[in-house]
Amino acid sequence: MAEQLICQRCRKEPATVVSRKERFSNDCFRKFVSQKQRKQMMSDPYFQDIFKVMYQDRFRTSKEADLQNMQSTVLVPLSFGSSSLVMLDVLNDTLTEQKTTQRGKTGFQVDLIICYQTTEEKEAFKELAHNIINTRYASNKEKFKFHLIDLDSFFSSSKDCLRVVALDARGATAIKANYSVEPSNSYNLKDLLNQCTDRTTREDILSFIRRHLIKKFASQHEQRAIMWGHSMTKLADETISLIVKGRGSEIAASMDCSKFDEDYNSSFKNLFPMKDILLSEIDAFCLVAKLDEFLYDYKPQDTLLIQKVQIINDTKYSTLVKNMTVNEIARKYFDDIEGDYSNVISTVVKTANKLAEPQSLLIEKERSKKCVLCFSNIYTNGFKWLSDITINEGVPIEDDAEREIFNEWKNSTIGNKTEGYNRATELVTAHSCDVPVCYGCIIIFNRIKERRLTWPTKSKSELEGVLDECVLTDDES
Ligand SMILES: [Zn+2]
Ligand SMILES: [Zn+2]
Structure with a gap:
């Protein structure tokens, strides 16, 4: 085998992915992405407390430690796009690893929330959830619970x-x-969407409703954190879109991971564990880990793969620019620069993370x-x-x-x-x-x-x- 095709991490396996100018084998690349996510999950004592397996110590008895492990629940919104799936996969690996190294104990449970708009969507999501839990995650089945929420609940529940x-x-x-x-x-929701005169408005309202329902759910079910699957690319596109929409003052609050969410009873914190990972890296993970069979309405890009796995017929941007939503235009911009100028993306996200809410x-x-x-x-x-x-x-x-x-x-x-x-x-x-x-x-x-x-x-x-x-x-x- 030619020298340049060997993974630069393990120096043994053949390289399959090139990212950030480094060659990775399948396993080493999965580890690379996984470590980035886990680093965020351990980013402060609050989150460490959620994910770590607790034992008897000077603060708690062994019974209390077990109870804490049982009650430590996170909420994961699942759209069956690449980001939320990869995030879930890393969580599953974390659980498996905890079981093996901590004598069968785990530190947390996962509630999954899936929002749907139509009956067809509901059925498709149910089937995917059923498949993934009974195959790929079967050994951690008792740790996952799927909740399907009708977006119409926004009106019917209030x-x-x-x-x-x-x-x-x-x-x-x-x-x-x-x-x-x-x-x-x-x-109902249909009436509302019929009133919108353009796609940006429709999408903005839908994403607000989705976010509100997820946070409302978390405040009602005592989850300690919501794990949002936003990639670095997505966060950059959100940031720029918020500015374009005249919502720049919301950026700081929308990305905050340090405070309890005041608007929802201050019962949970928001976490963006994928914020150091590019969307192209998440898509590559999805393909090398064979997660793509569980995707819904999403085509992962194989840009980082050495051997292209498929010919993607790019219908994504066949939409005329004038029909694109603000978020789609921002996303297209970041997709276009992800290869050569990915540092722009991390600069946008790092800058957004440094913003604070206005003082008064x-x-x-x-x-x-x-x-x-x-x-x-x-x-x-x-x-x-x-x-x-x-x-x-x-x-x-x-x-x-x-x-x-x-x-x-x-x-x-x-x-x-x-x-x-x-x-x-x-x-x-x-x-x-x-x-x-x-x-x-x-x-x-x-x-x-x-x-x-x-x-x-x-x-x-x-x-x-x-x-x-x-x-x-x-x-x-
Ligand atoms: Zn390797
Ligand atoms: Zn407003």
């Missing part, structure tokens, strides 16, 4: 807290959001400083900023010619739409109060039909609302 929120754009100097008291009882909230007089839509902190008055740079006041009609043109507009499609919107807003504003909305969500509102939507009010009872959950059991196949 029926009593639903309100209609509308953006009032007619007040010439200010744009206001208002709560009305009577939302329709049958309002700027809107002092508001009753609440949280956005009613995305629940994030508001630091800048987006309404004021927008009205300062916009002229909303129309010029009064002065003569018959102008009146004629106005009437023509009024009877046109756009005119009808505007009139309809004005009437709808009037209905909402009749019984309403002003509520805070962040700049990013003002933009979302403007891309929603009639600029109003039905949304749960963030409250204790909303957080306690029972989710439509289905637990995967053995007798289901």
Whole structure:
């Protein structure tokens, strides 16, 4: 065998993957990725406490140690994309290793949460979950529990807290959001998505709903941490996308792993254990570890593999750029530079990790400083900023010619739409109060039909609302 094809780590096995200018064999590459993930899992005493096997010591009796091992549960959102699957695989290896080296004991259990939108998705996820647990993870079966959650739970679990929120754009100097008291009882996710006028808005709303449900689930089930499978590439694309969407102030909070999540009862911390691993490395892991048979709607890239395993017909970017979401454009940029300029990606993530939340909230007089839509902190008055740079006041009609043109507009499609919107807003504003909305969500509102939507009010009872959950059991196949 030629010298250059030998793994540079073990110097024995043939090299199969090239990453960060180094050649790896299958085993050495899996170890390389796995170590990066495990390093994050041991990054501070809180997480060490979760994952390590506890024994009797001066703080706890042997019974207490066993109990702690049993009750130490993490929540893993699983999308059956490459990142969450690889993360799960490393967790499974960790459990196996603990069992062998710690006389059958393990330090933690894993709750898996799978969010689905349609019945077809639910069935497909169930089958994949069933397959993976009965084959690949069969020896650690008792450590994993699968929960399937309907995304519609966002509405169904918070029926009593639903309100209609509308953006009032007619007040010439200010744009206001208002709560009305009577939302329709049958309002669901489909209605909401039908109201979105473009893909970015749809995807943004869906990813918010998914994240909210996962965190709500964690706060209800006493998991100690949520392990998000975001790769370094994904975190970089999130960072840039948040900036583009006018949500830069959310970056620090969205990546924080040090504090308990205050918005969800402060009962868990968020962890991004894959944040040092590039997406191309995760995809390569997926292929060399033969995880690809469990993927759903995802094609791993073989860019780092020495022997290409498949011809990927690249339909991913066949979408016209103008139809791509902000996140897709950011992702395409990072995908394009991942090969030669991957240090740009780590610079973006490292910089994002250094950001802190602004010191003080700027809107002092508001009753609440949280956005009613995305629940994030508001630091800048987006309404004021927008009205300062916009002229909303129309010029009064002065003569018959102008009146004629106005009437023509009024009877046109756009005119009808505007009139309809004005009437709808009037209905909402009749019984309403002003509520805070962040700049990013003002933009979302403007891309929603009639600029109003039905949304749960963030409250204790909303957080306690029972989710439509289905637990995967053995007798289901
Ligand atoms: Zn090797
Ligand atoms: Zn918001």
